[in-house]
Amino acid sequence: MNAIEVENLVKKYGDFEAVKGISFNVRQGEIFAFLGPNGAGKTTTVHVLTTLLKPTAGRAIVAGHDVVKESIAVRKKIGIVFQDPSVDRELTAYENMLIHGKIYGLGGNELKEKIERLLKFVELWEFRNRPVKTFSGGMQRRLEIARSLLHEPEILFLDEPTIGLDPQTRAHIWDYIRAMKEEHNMTIFLTTHYMDEAEQLADRIAIMDHGKIIAEGTAEELKKLVGNDIIYLKLQSPKEELKCLKADFIKGCKMLPDGRIRLDVDNAAEALPKLFELAKETDVRILEVTYHRPTLNDVFLHLTGREIRDEGGEGNVAKMIMKARMRR
Numbered sequence: 001m002n003a004i005e006v007e008n009l010v011k012k013y014g015d016f017e018a019v020k021g022i023s024f025n026v027r028q029g030e031i032f033a034f035l036g037p038n039g040a041g042k043t044t045t046v047h048v049l050t051t052l053l054k055p056t057a058g059r060a061i062v063a064g065h066d067v068v069k070e071s072i073a074v075r076k077k078i079g080i081v082f083q084d085p086s087v088d089r090e091l092t093a094y095e096n097m098l099i100h101g102k103i104y105g106l107g108g109n110e111l112k113e114k115i116e117r118l119l120k121f122v123e124l125w126e127f128r129n130r131p132v133k134t135f136s137g138g139m140q141r142r143l144e145i146a147r148s149l150l151h152e153p154e155i156l157f158l159d160e161p162t163i164g165l166d167p168q169t170r171a172h173i174w175d176y177i178r179a180m181k182e183e184h185n186m187t188i189f190l191t192t193h194y195m196d197e198a199e200q201l202a203d204r205i206a207i208m209d210h211g212k213i214i215a216e217g218t219a220e221e222l223k224k225l226v227g228n229d230i231i232y233l234k235l236q237s238p239k240e241e242l243k244c245l246k247a248d249f250i251k252g253c254k255m256l257p258d259g260r261i262r263l264d265v266d267n268a269a270e271a272l273p274k275l276f277e278l279a280k281e282t283d284v285r286i287l288e289v290t291y292h293r294p295t296l297n298d299v300f301l302h303l304t305g306r307e308i309r310d311e312g313g314e315g316n317v318a319k320m321i322m323k324a325r326m327r328r
């Protein structure tokens with residue numbers, strides 16, 4: 001059964017089409033990731049699916065309800081953790097939980113027990129009486145996750161759940177996300193520009209770029225789009241020598257702007273000895289060899305001709321933190 005069904009969804013801001021007719025399904029109980037650079041349209045899609053924005057065209061069914069016609073029913077069944085912090089920094093963690101629970105009509109011992117269980121789940125119980133303004137970014141994000149679970153949503157939306165957090169805290173948050181799926185069979189829809197996050201967490205990934213889904217599948221399926229292993233070679237005088245490097249085991253061969261040669265092979269471990277043999281036979285001098293298995297970054301590069309991190313990935317975290325702070 002599908003938890004989310006989206007058909008030809010379009011969202012325009014004025015004349016600008018941020019989401020250009022995307023279609024996808026998310027199965028119940030799976031972790032589904034939208035992976036793409038900044039500005040790809042991920043947050044806009046989340047805002048439409050969580051009923052915060054009305055679509056310009058198309059249809060989206062979330063937890064069995066239409067996001068436009070039955071927005072209240074959708075809201076009851078979903079939890080959201082926004083990219084920008086939305087907890088009240090002046091209040092304590094406990095007070096934030098209490099107010100949120102009351103908004104959802106919870107109260108009495110039931111609410112108290114839930115707050116205790118959830119604050120323990122995200123390891124914030126001992127800090128429950130501290131004002132949130134004294135919390136680190138990771139603690140705030142954990143509180144947001146706990147808060148989003150209070151009304152036991154069927155589907156949890158996480159917009160860039162680990163943006164700007166250190167690697168250890170990110171790994172911690174990944175553990176919570178996995179636990180929510182495994183222990184509660186919750187459907188989780190997350191957006192990320194971190195390839196490792198999509199790869200580590202998601203059952204299926206949709207790669208988004210310029211408002212469109214350009215590929216969808218498991219990490220393994222997506223990597224198969226690139227081919228298999230990739231070998232990078234530096235040759236003594238590449239242009240001339242490249243002509244000699246032709247063999248059955250070389251599935252693709254491309255000269256890179258930095259002078260290296262990229263070879264696509266089925267299996268690098270088997271291809272490398274053959275490659276050295278071929279180089280010897282054809283009198284080609286190999287100066288340097290590196291190889292790697294395709295990553296999701298290679299997939300993005302293969303599909304778009306650009307690196308995902310060119311536009312705000314790992315190399316650009318400082319810019320993203322600045323952006324998040326400015327939004328606060």
Ligand SMILES: Nc1ncnc2c1ncn2[C@@H]1O[C@H](COP(=O)(O)OP(=O)(O)OP(=O)(O)O)[C@@H](O)[C@H]1O
Pocket residue numbers: 013016018036037038039040041042043044045160
């Ligand atoms: N309120 C708005 N008015 C006009 N344009 C907008 C608005 N919100 C977003 N956009 C534009 O729509 C495009 C998609 O933005 P969106 O925030 O959905 O992308 P994203 O993939 O989530 O990136 P990020 O992670 O930076 O939020 C961008 O070009 C952005 O500048």
